[in-house]
Amino acid sequence: DGVASGKIKKAPGGPPSLALIENPDILAGVSAPGTMRPKLVVGFAAETTDLEANARAKLSRKGCDWIVGNDVSDDVFGADGNTVTLFTRDGNAESWPRQSKTEVARKLAARIAEHFKA
Structure with a gap:
């Protein structure tokens, strides 16, 4: 319910619970x-499962025009290579x-430049 003025000690029942708020x-x-x-609004969907279904759902839910779907279940973080799929509305x-x-x-x-040439 606020900011602690010092270290938060464990209670006898275990660690304190934290209430989070959505960004x-x-x-x-x-x-x-x-x-x-x-x-043109372009979003990104980093997914570990069901890339197409999750990216298309995010595209619809967020109301953007394109989603760049990125399968991050492999060696993507820290690696130079990447495979993506661009989903459009x-x-x-x-x-x-x-x-x-x-x-x-x-x-x-x-691809964005090409979109605006049309």
Whole structure:
């Protein structure tokens, strides 16, 4: 119920419980309809299971235009290579081959530029 002024000691019944509060949902806030909404909102879904189902659900739930789905069940953290799938609101999915994270970023930037040329 506040900030402790010192060390929190264990009680005889065990450690104290902590009440957590949810952070604001930035992606949903940016995606919300209105005059401040960007013309293209891209989110990211780091998933360990059911990449397509979870990424598509997040795309719908958050209201963004695209989701970059990333299977993080393998050696992704700390590694240079990555495999992603770009899911779009219109139901399309583009699976990109394993490449460096720098190349994924370049390809995403090029895909965004291509989107705005149309």
